[in-house]
Amino acid sequence: MIATTSGRMPVGTWITAALLALVALLGAGPGIANASATTPAQPGWVDVTDAPSGVTVALPGEADPVEVPFGRAYAPDGADVAFAVVDVPTIPGLGLDTVLDSVGPGLGVTVVESQETTVDGRDALDAVVAVDREDAQGTALVRAVLDDGHVIVLATRATDASDETARALHQRLLAGLRFA
DSSP states (O other): OOOOSTTOOOHHHHHHHHHHHHHHHHTOOOOOOOOOTTOOOOTTOEEEEETTTTEEEEESSOOOOEEETTEEEEOOTTOSEEEEEEEOOOOTTOOHHHHHHHHGGGGTEEEEEEEEEEETTEEEEEEEEEEEOSSOEEEEEEEEEEETTEEEEEEEEESSTTOHHHHHHHHHHHHTEEOO
């Protein structure tokens, strides 16, 4: 059973909603890396900050916030990367892998592979997901990070799980994540 808080929507729905919004923003088309969350924006990339959470991610272009269920998503025009910040209550012991495995299939998201990790001491999950929905289909490389009151979801569109170009781009996206 997925944890709920005060009769609200299950936490997994928040995370999956953000993931689906990112995939839709990326227009998902037909491996996983660890990175520190302290690297400043690389040349040619710009810092985009989610004002309510203070989370900053370096992206390959400016991006305005797009409202998604329970949060905001950011995707530069024409880019294969995006991120979202979902406002959720912190629930100790709730694993991101369990959430995606439990909620994802009902929403057209299948976890192909996943690995638990940490980012600056925060619980995180790296995953390759397949999306098969009427409005979006394809593969995405994803990192979800639990932060106090937020889940940060970073996503990169890939042709498949072994897409080395997408993995390199995803590594660059992950390196640009910074917390307030």
